[in-house]
Amino acid sequence: MLGVRISSIFSELLAADTPLTSEYLAKVVQVTSRTIRNDMKELELLLSKHGSSIKSIRGKGYQLEIHDEHLFRMMLQEIFRHDELGLGFSPNSPDDRVRFLLKKLLLSDEFIKLDDLADELFISKSTLQNDLQEVKKNFKKYDITIEIRPNYGFRIKGDERKLRFCMSEYLLNRNEVDIIDGAISILPEAEMQSIKSIIIDFVHEFNLEISDISINNLIVHIAIACRRIRNGNHVSIYPGELKEIVHEREYNIAREIVKQVEKSLNVKFPEAEIAYIAIHLLGTKMVTATKMGESQFKALIDNEIYHLTKKIIDAVEEKLKLGIKNDKELQVSLCIHLKPAINRLRYGMNLRNPMLNEIKSYYPVSFQAGVIAGLVLKEELDIDINENEIGYIALHLGAAVERTKMNDRPRRCIIVCASGAGSARLLNYKLQSRFGSKLEILGTTEYYRLSQMSLHSLDFIISTIPISKKLSVPVIEVNTILGGKDIEKIESIFSTADKDTFEYTREELVFLQKKFKTKEEVIHFLGENLQQLGLVDKSFTNSVLEREAVSPTCFGNLVAIPHPIVPQTESTFWAICTLEQPIMWNDKPVQFVCLLNVEKNSSKDLQKMYNILVSIVDSKDLIQQLLKCRTYTDFINVFIKKHPIYK
Structure with missing residues (x-):
């Protein structure tokens, strides 16, 4: 529906609360401002049919305007349905072609001829070969290579388990939209629906607490397994790993899931495949411990996890001084998270984190704490931790940081007002109504008395008159009749440090x-x-x-x-x-x-x-x-x- 470049422009406009200049958009999309102006005409033509438009504001830039919410929402749904590339789609940009080629190769069991693929994409062989270099870089992360056979063509080759990880990574919808609604054509839709129903029934029957993302991952894995088993490809597993897994509760659950899938899809899973599904369950199981007593919790979490959690929290506190060392809720949540996370890491599983960019952008201190946690895991267990897992750990650490804010004392101020006690009292009431317990007003004073007062207990001063004298605390000048801009000035005190940039x-x-x-x-x-x-x-x-x-x-x-x-x-x-x-x-x-x-x-x-x-x-x-x-x-x-x- 939208080309990649125009989709990027549209995404920027949709997220912006202020006009965006063509200069800014050109830098983000990596084109010229002239190209942006041309793209805007194309985008405007599309939007005009779907209850919206682009307003060009002289000197400020472009801004998205929505006139019909229903029509606009329908367009968004259509865009999201088409966002994930299908094999029937002819991509234009190099990035699109790389994603297309990754999917094409991962889903193909036969050799593919270079000429046929170039014709399908309407590009030259030299352009295709350049794109394949990027494809190889993506495959290299999974130790997957491209096998070339003269007169036959090429196909991918690699360890079966790593092929699964790669397929799961690139076949999953990037936006975590429900994968069963036709976004991925691993198996016929009826078979995908059947796998989904079987898994959800067992989740309810065994009272498993698994996130929607983890369920989608498991559905995709089983669908991949079915497709490849039918083509004679089986995953292998080390005997030591199999011996350890068969004693886990998750192995029995995996066996029961497989029985139903075999019956529904008429496919026979070998024991290693059952063990592999059990690994997925081990890596996604979650236990709610908020209602557990101390003894129950200690019985659930072994000493290794408990001491590892303590080391992580100690290391984070030593490096970043976040005030979370004695947070009991953090200790519990991190212990529970680490138990399945370590299973994922030990078995090389790739759990995607759809919130990763938001975590990195809006909680950088928590993400840095997650990086420190990853260093502890590397040192203690010799396990490499990827940024998806770091992001999940950062969420737990970030929640603890937010809890510390709940105990923060209110900001303290005094009001300087030259227009009388009545005006000062009105301003006082307005401030208390707007900021409540976040703000403690210690009193009001006239300007001439300010020099006689001790300011050491104050965070700032709110004044209705200019104060030119340099004081030891910030002065926020407002109107007696408090306006929107005045509120913004005061709110900035709550969102920034006492000392300025x-x-x-x-x-x-x-x-x-x-x-x-x-x-x-x-x-x-x-x-x-x-x-x-x-x-x-x-x-x-x-x-x-x-x-x-x-x-x-x-x-x-x-x-x-x-x-x-x-x-x-x-x-x-x-x-x-x-x-x-x-x-x-x-x-x-x-x-x-x-x-x-x-x-x-x-x-x-x-x-x-x-x-x-x-x-x-x-x-x-x-x-x-x-x-x-x-x-x-x-x-x-x-x-x-x-x-x-x-x-």
Whole structure:
């Protein structure tokens, strides 16, 4: 329904709450502004038939407008149904063709001739060979190779178990839409529905607590197994693993599931296939422990898991000082999560995390805590942990961080008002009504008495008159009749740290309009400058690159926030680099790089600093303004203009 480029533009417009310039969209999609303008005409033509349009605002950019919610929703549903590539689809872009080829090769049991495939895709053999190089890179992650036989063509070849993982990865709908509704043609739809019904019946019968994503993974796995068994391909399993698995409860459940599938689909599963389904169940089982007593919980969790959890929490607290060390709920939830997670990791299973980008973008401190957890697992168990698993662990750690906020004291302020006690009282009531228990107003005063007061117990001052005198706490100037902009100014206090952004960066740490081509060039450049300033040692750059290898730190919106794998500096600060043109940072374009450094052994509340950083990098408008800056003065002026706390 939509080409990939126009789909990307549409996605950006759909998510934006402010107009987007053609310049911004061109950078995200990696085309010229002129191409964007042409694409906009095509997109506008489509949208005009589906209850929506694109409004062009002079000097500001493009904004999506919805006139008929019903028609618009119908269009979205149609787009999502067509989003996953089917084998009947003729892809145009290189990315589309690579996804098409991955699926084609994974689902083909016969040799495929290069000429036939080139004709099917309406491309030259040389273009196809270039695309196949990218396909090979994707397959290489699973140790899968492309076998070529003269006069026959080519097909994929690899360990059967790894082929399964790869098929599961690339055949699953990327948006986790219900796979049974025809999105994947592994088996006829009736057989897919039958597998789904069988699995759900057993989930209910054995009271298994498995997420929707895990159920979809299991359905796909069994469908893949059926298809390949019918073609004479069987998965192998080590005898030691089989001996261990047959004693698990999940093996008996897997055997019963297989009996029903065999009967329904007329296919015979060997014992290794049953064991493989049991591994899936071991890797997805979850136990609800909130109602368990202490003795029940200890009986469920063995000593290895319990002590591993303690080591993870201790390591996270030592490195990041999040105040979660004594959180009992975290200990329980992490123990329960780690038991099946370790099974997944030991058996090399690939659990997808559809929330990964959101976790990385909006909870960077929690994701970094997850990276530290992964290092502990590597050290203790010699298990490599991928970023999908890191993301799930980060959710548990992030929940603990959020719980610490529930115990935060309210922010304290006084009101300075020159128009009388009545106005001050009205302002007091309005503030209490708007902010409730989050804000504690200690009193009101006239300006001339302010110099006689102690301000040490205050977080900020709310004033209806300008205060030019430099005070030890921030002053927020508002109107006596509190308006929307005034509310924004006050709310910024709750979402940012007491000390402003300028605490974390300075002129010698801001590098603008650089011409680097790769992320490695940027990281080496920033690392060398920090080393020359005596802020880091020689090992710093390698530590940042090591962290990138675990999980790329590009978060969308043209932003990357690289950082060392563990804190290495004596203070918390940012080193910022903007680029003349976006570069590819793994799979995302990046033009704004903030190298984050967190103070070693710090007891400060780091979450507040992260909140400031996230509020900056999540703003498309602010990032676009910062990317245009050519001097440090311009750079700081943009902050002052865009952040209400500075006004």
